[in-house]
Amino acid sequence: xxxxxxxxxxxxxxxxxxxxxxxxxxxxxxxxxxxxxxxxxxxxxxxxxxxxxxxxxxxxxxxxxxxxxxxxxxxxxxxxxxxxxxxxxxxxxxxxxxxxxxxxxxxxxxxxxxxxxxxxxxxxxxxxxxxxxxxxxxxxxxxxxxxxxxxxxxxxxxxxxxx
Amino acid sequence: xxxxxxxxxxxxxxxxxxxxxxxxxxxxxxxxxxxxxxxxxxxxxxxxxxxxxxxxxxxxxxxxxxxxxxxxxxxxxxxxxxxxxxxxxxxxxxxxxxxxxxxxxxxxxxxxxxxxxxxxxxxxxxxxxxxxxxxxxxx
Numbered sequence: 138x139x140x141x142x143x144x145x146x147x148x149x150x151x152x153x154x155x156x157x158x159x160x161x162x163x164x165x166x167x168x169x170x171x172x173x174x175x176x177x178x179x180x181x182x183x184x185x186x187x188x189x190x191x192x193x194x195x196x197x198x199x200x201x202x203x204x205x206x207x208x209x210x211x212x213x214x215x216x217x218x219x220x221x222x223x224x225x226x227x228x229x230x231x232x233x234x235x236x237x238x239x240x241x242x243x244x245x246x247x248x249x250x251x252x253x254x255x256x257x258x259x260x261x262x263x264x265x266x267x268x269x270x271x272x273x274x275x276x277x278x279x280x281x282x283x284x285x286x287x288x289x290x291x292x293x294x295x296x297x298x299x300x
Numbered sequence: 301x302x303x304x305x306x307x308x309x310x311x312x313x314x315x316x317x318x319x320x321x322x323x324x325x326x327x328x329x330x331x332x333x334x335x336x337x338x339x340x341x342x343x344x345x346x347x348x349x350x351x352x353x354x355x356x357x358x359x360x361x362x363x364x365x366x367x368x369x370x371x372x373x374x375x376x377x378x379x380x381x382x383x384x385x386x387x388x389x390x391x392x393x394x395x396x397x398x399x400x401x402x403x404x405x406x407x408x409x410x411x412x413x414x415x416x417x418x419x420x421x422x423x424x425x426x427x428x429x430x431x432x433x434x435x436x437x438x439x
Contacts, residue, residue, distance in 0.1 A: 160349035163317075163338035187313045189374065196314030197358055197377050202351020206341075209350075221342075224350045228381040282345065282387050289344040 138217045143173045146218040151176075151210055153290075154221065164202055169242065173214040178207040180241045193237035200241055204229060204259050204273040207243040212255040212277035215247030221287050222255060222277035229273045239263040241270060253279040302434070305366050309359070309374060318352070320359055327368045331360035333393040340390060348388035350423075353413060357382065357395055357425035361409040364397035370434035375407065380427035388422040391415050407431050 138146075151171055155161050155178075164186065170177035180186075180195070180203040188196025205227055212222050235241045244266060245259035254276065261271040306322070309315060318339065323330045333339070333356040341349025358377055365375045397411040411425040 157343060158349065159338045159340040159343060160352050161341070164351075185313045185317055188315075190308075190312060196312065196355065198314055198351065198355025201354040201358065201380075201382075202349060205349070205351040205354065223387065224384045226381065226383045227350065227354065228379070230379045231377050286342055286345045286347075293344060 138219065140173065143214060143218045144171075147171050147173055147210075147214050150218065150290075151213075154210065154213070155206070158206070160202065161206055164199055166203060166206055168210075171210075173218070174246055176207050176211045176214065176245045178203060178210070178243050178245075180243075182238055182240050192234070194234040195237075195241060197231060200231070200235065200243075200261050200271050201227070201229060203241060203243045204245070204261055204271065205275070207245040208257040208259050208273060208275040209277065211245035211247050211257045211259070212250075212275070215250035215255045215257070216279065219287075220279045221283055221290065222253075223280045223283040225276040225278050227273060227275040229271050231271045232269050235261075235263045235270045242266075302366060302370055305371055305374065306363060309363055309366065314355075315359055318356075320356060322360075322363050324363075324367050329360070329364050329367050329396070331356065331363060331395040333395070335390055335392050345387055346390045348390065348393065350382075350384055353384075353388050353393060353423050354380070354382045354425065356393060357411045357413055357423060358427070360395040360413075361397050361411050361425065361427060361429065364399060364411075365402070365407055365409065365429060365431060368399050369402060372432045372434050375429040375431050378406070378428040378430055380425055383424045384422070385424065386420065386422050388413070389415060393422065402431065404433060405430060
């Protein structure tokens with residue numbers, strides 16, 4: 138699939154993969170940028186997602202879900218926007234707490250995609266990407282379950298002929 | 301353990317939003333993440349969001365550290381490595397943690413989450429947490 142085509146499919150499918158995901162909606166996750174090699178997503182600050190009431194800092198789980206989702210989109214793009222792969226593992230280093238009141242932004246890029254496996258790297262920050270809140274590395278794979286889900290998604294959203 | 305600290309953890313907005321609860325006997329704790337629609341990541345499988353499962357594992361790790369020893373503050377996560385072993389179905393999730401090592405500043409914890417069968421875990425977490433053990437005087 139050409140770069141242009143990947144971009145086109147990504148732009149039509151990615152919003153469904155966010156707004157169609159009840160958990161992403163519950164956390165208010167948004168897409169900021171959809172470059173196939175650079176996905177940017179945002180978790181808006183919200184008092185009901187706080188993990189430490191004394192400080193008002195967002196719960197680490199919000200950062201985990203945001204990074205997982207952004208990495209998933211990057212992996213999808215890395216595989217040529219044809220298969221939604223399953224997460225094999227997700228490793229996160231929490232550098233510092235996110236600043237209370239600020240949105241958390243995740244930027245994810247595919248490091249290498251080969252065959253059925255994709256490696257993704259992501260950074261979460263609250264405005265300055267050189268001062269990260271967390272850094273993540275994840276591996277994704279196209280599995281039988283994820284392929285079946287992709288087929289169902291294509292049928293449901295009329296994306297049958299993406300190639 | 302500190303009942304107050306465990307209650308503080310349960311009362312944090314994020315933890316109560318997703319209805320996490322704990323069942324504990326002595327220092328053995330099981331976390332429960334009751335199924336609800338807003339945990340679903342992909343409605344077409346349907347499977348729970350990897351982030352929701354990861355966060356639940358993290359919360360269970362913190363709770364297990366709290367029941368295993370007297371602490372002054374909530375544990376702070378330093379790093380986690382989550383392995384997703386099978387898709388988490390639209391059903392309740394349980395988790396149990398093992399504190400592999402707990403020192404004066406840092407604890408190393410392993411957590412396993414399962415649904416129907418304990419022997420078929422859906423995800424595991426291995427992480428480091430910063431802890432503040434209660435000083436002798438305040439115990």
